[in-house]
Amino acid sequence: LPVGNQSRLDHVFVGTFVQSVAFSEMVVEKRVVGVCTDGKIAFTGHEDELPELMQTHGLVEADIVRLGENEFIMPGLIDTHHHAPQYAFAGTGYDLTLLDWLNTYTFPVESKYSCEKFAKETYKKAVKRTLDSGTTTNTYFATIHLEASKILVETIGEIGQRAFVGKVNMDRNSPDYYREETGDSLGDTEEFIQHVINGPYSERITPVITPRFVPSCSSELMHGLGELAAKYDIPIQSHLCENKPEIEWVKTLHPESVAYAHVYDDHRLLTDRSIMAHCVHLSDEEIDLFRKNNAGVSHCPNSNFSLTSGCLNVRRLLESDIKVGLGTDVSGGYSSSMLDSMRQAIICSTAVHFQDESRVPLSYQEVFYLATLGGATVLGMDDTLGTFEVGKQFDALRVNPDVEGSPFDLYEGDTVSDIVQKFLYLGDDRNITHVFVSGKTVKSI
Numbered sequence: 001l002p003v004g005n006q007s008r009l010d011h012v013f014v015g016t017f018v019q020s021v022a023f024s025e026m027v028v029e030k031r032v033v034g035v036c037t038d039g040k041i042a043f044t045g046h047e048d049e050l051p052e053l054m055q056t057h058g059l060v061e062a063d064i065v066r067l068g069e070n071e072f073i074m075p076g077l078i079d080t081h082h083h084a085p086q087y088a089f090a091g092t093g094y095d096l097t098l099l100d101w102l103n104t105y106t107f108p109v110e111s112k113y114s115c116e117k118f119a120k121e122t123y124k125k126a127v128k129r130t131l132d133s134g135t136t137t138n139t140y141f142a143t144i145h146l147e148a149s150k151i152l153v154e155t156i157g158e159i160g161q162r163a164f165v166g167k168v169n170m171d172r173n174s175p176d177y178y179r180e181e182t183g184d185s186l187g188d189t190e191e192f193i194q195h196v197i198n199g200p201y202s203e204r205i206t207p208v209i210t211p212r213f214v215p216s217c218s219s220e221l222m223h224g225l226g227e228l229a230a231k232y233d234i235p236i237q238s239h240l241c242e243n244k245p246e247i248e249w250v251k252t253l254h255p256e257s258v259a260y261a262h263v264y265d266d267h268r269l270l271t272d273r274s275i276m277a278h279c280v281h282l283s284d285e286e287i288d289l290f291r292k293n294n295a296g297v298s299h300c301p302n303s304n305f306s307l308t309s310g311c312l313n314v315r316r317l318l319e320s321d322i323k324v325g326l327g328t329d330v331s332g333g334y335s336s337s338m339l340d341s342m343r344q345a346i347i348c349s350t351a352v353h354f355q356d357e358s359r360v361p362l363s364y365q366e367v368f369y370l371a372t373l374g375g376a377t378v379l380g381m382d383d384t385l386g387t388f389e390v391g392k393q394f395d396a397l398r399v400n401p402d403v404e405g406s407p408f409d410l411y412e413g414d415t416v417s418d419i420v421q422k423f424l425y426l427g428d429d430r431n432i433t434h435v436f437v438s439g440k441t442v443k444s445i
């Protein structure tokens with residue numbers, strides 16, 4: 001245990017720890033000792049080892065945080081797809097489907113982020129909402145505006161979240177009031193990348209190449225973005241096969257490509273660093289391409305229900321060894337909370353089951369994996385985030401079912417697994433009393 005004079009001893013917790021170490025393997029352990037130093041997990045063991053640990057490292061009782069009987073520590077939630085600017089109109093506008101929704105609601109609101117004051121105020125609320133809901137790592141689309149994208153980075157940096165952030169690119173099929181010139185789009189993107197990687201939050205915030213989706217980006221722009229992704233060795237995020245009219249449109253725009261996913265691949269935008277949102281309607285050929293390139297999928301069930309896009313068959317992707325994480329897709333999805341995303345992923349998989357009984361609905365343990373280690377895998381961070389393996393970052397939530405006003409109640413005889421389940425189905429921000437990112441307390445109530 002590296003607790004010495006040079007090390008910062010952040011936390012010693014004793015109590016229940018919950019984590020998913022594999023897709024169908026959730027581990028719930030009582031009487032765990034978990035130690036975090038210098039922002040990382042330094043030690044995990046059994047409570048019996050505590051006296052020796054205290055003696056060796058000169059710890060006193062005041063250094064130890066003993067969790068309450070029903071409290072537990074779990075890995076922070078990882079949102080793999082989120083539009084921070086769209087938080088302003090989340091919860092409205094679900095009378096339309098994707099392409100009309102973009103033109104009617106989304107583009108007019110996103111265009112307002114040309115105003116820096118509006119960006120500052122709205123981004124603060126959007127980011128804080130996700131952190132309070134337990135999202136320790138978020139994956140954000142900003143807007144096309146360079147300055148507002150920098151403001152989003154600064155906001156996240158100050159609030160203390162870990163994040164992937166992209167300045168959005170759009171140079172075609174977009175309204176005049178919300179469209180870039182190709183050269184400006186590429187130039188601003190490179191400036192944004194350098195701003196983030198040379199900035200004060202580079203350990204926690206990573207720039208992402210963010211073509212909005214194929215219909216919004218010319219071939220020239222996509223080629224340029226593919227080059228930037230390779231030059232800076234950074235991730236790529238976009239939308240893919242979300243709804244049927246969108247897919248038909250891409251076919252007419254790119255008859256030279258085999259299918260929608262192949263258009264990204266043809267521009268070097270479908271790599272092992274790619275995070276593609278939705279992928280509801282992928283063909284077998286596209287799934288093969290995903291496997292070959294080791295690209296990842298962000299499943300956003302709330303959005304797919306709210307915009308009537310369809311139900312993703314998650315098991316079909318996992319059986320093909322494709323990386324899958326969960327996203328909220330605010331505000332195609334109305335909720336900023338990954339707890340909601342987990343619940344809707346279960347409902348979505350149940351709808352898939354009704355269509356094909358051989359597909360068993362996802363369990364709460366499986367969606368917990370998708371929201372933690374699964375998301376980390378999609379982001380290429382599975383050696384750093386998602387579980388409490390020694391050496392990983394201590395990004396975690398402290399959960400308390402017994403808070404005042406808790407949205408659920410415990411019943412005598414509830415096991416620890418029952419408590420975890422009740423939190424996943426019924427809990428909310430009020431139960432998440434503490435949020436830690438790299439060991440730093442970024443929420444505490």
Ligand code: GUN
Nearest residue numbers: 083212213239303329332
């Ligand atoms: N496809 C292109 N842009 C968007 C967006 O903002 N949200 C969703 N859900 N799909 C998109």
Ligand code: FE
Nearest residue numbers: 239277329332
């Ligand atoms: Fe989206």
